[in-house]
Amino acid sequence: MDLFIVNHIWYFFIYAFLGWCAEVMFHTIITGKWVNRGFLNGPLCPIYGFGMMLILLALDPLKNNIVLLFVGAVLLTSGLEFLTGWVLKNLFHLTWWDYSKRPFNLGGYICLEFSLMWGVGGVIIVKLIQPLVQQFVQSIPYVVSLIFLAIFIIILLLDFMATVATLIGLEKDVRELEKVGLGIRNLSDSLSHELSDVARITDSKVESTRQELQDKLESLEKQSVLLKKHLFEKRFLGSHRLFNSLPKLYFTKHHEIIMQLKEEFNKILHDSNK
Template identity: 50%
Template sequence: MFGFSVYQLLWYFFIYAVLGWCVEVIFCTATTGQWVNRGFLNGPLCPIYGFGMVIVLLCLTPLQGSLPLLFLGSFLLTSALELVTGFVLKKAFHTTWWDYSDQPFNLGGYVCLGFSLAWGLGGMAAVRLLHPPVEKFVAFLPRPVGWTLLGAFGLAFLIDLAATLTTLIGLERDLRELERIAAALRRGSDAISRNLSDAALAADEKLEEGRDALPAKLAELEVRRDFLRAKLVDSRLFGAGRLMRAFPAMQNLKHSDALAELKAEFKARLPR
């Protein structure tokens, strides 16, 4: 396949996905002062880096003798991958995971010139400097051992992906319920604040029964709301809490208010 075997490409994907995760963690730690598991998945793997380097190697290996062409190709390919990935994730999960809208020369908030230039330089350096020892390492591994490790890595990747997708489906469901509870609490508070007259209550016994039951119902809703928030916020190593910490700029297009409140509570609970 363009000079590479499937075996090689699989190894390159996993190696660069792990190295990309390391880069993300180091960058985030240096800029925020806190260690954060920066990745869409729970494990130490950023698939976008793996896919990005595989695409770069497939398309640009013939151009590696020319630094300008290698830089330009890396710049364009990695920017296109980041753009497509952000768009697909937004459509699939109704969520934006990163946002470059505050950066100059950005495109829809998905990509920006500054990071695209960095990806171009990184791709160029990876092909010329990093990939030769990686290629030698993959060639050094005995094939039976290599395939066994690839099988284990692939299984772990699929399990992690399934767990992450389950988390996202659960987060969408919980955000929807939090918004439903918030709307019910607003309606209940409005009903109490109207302070219905005694005459009106006397004219309708059912109304009075409903009014007596309303505070208890609101209390039940508040307990359910607090339980959902605690469940989501306290999952810092895995689950929704980890995603909110890994992607502080994430926004849900369908339940923006509920997610904003959840993120504010999550941020308030983080250690100073």
């Protein structure tokens, strides 16, 4: 494999890891709680890796011009952030971040404040950090690089597939919960109707109908409890991480029931920590 490609794959993984560290540190300080802000389960934020790859590849001719380097970093990182946010929202129906309440935002995907921060960060990394990273990468023997990068790529692909499977499974479970919840509401309405409509049917039939509806209602409620338990206890590479580590994660589909689940999950955590 070409040494240029090998080096840039290293840059991707290094900056994806450093970006993950920065995200975790920032949100841990803000929330007072350790938060895995990555899309993946592992310690990588690919958007940072791809962002720095873009900057290093596209802006290398401008690295000696601070102004052009800054403007280029703002445009490239903002474009990548917008595209990533749009894909997450439209493909996976979730919003990992939301700038809609910040001034000068575009669709909530990007905003001027953070775009300028990415620009400053890009300049600092290119001028101060990248020379050290480049020196480190170039010191790694070629064969050793190939071995480690092959391992990292395999782990990354497996993590990505596990994350996608988790999101698909979560949506499937949530759809089932919505269906059960609708059944519970319909049965509750029917039960109230049957009990109040004593003028049309006899008392014995009221009792018989009431018991039948009550049995169905209890069955659906048990099913709902089991589904929630299944969701909350899927700890390893499961939805538990999404509820626990991403308290502000916003799902555009099934939003109402997701918020209800997050509230119940947080209550369970609170009670267990007492």
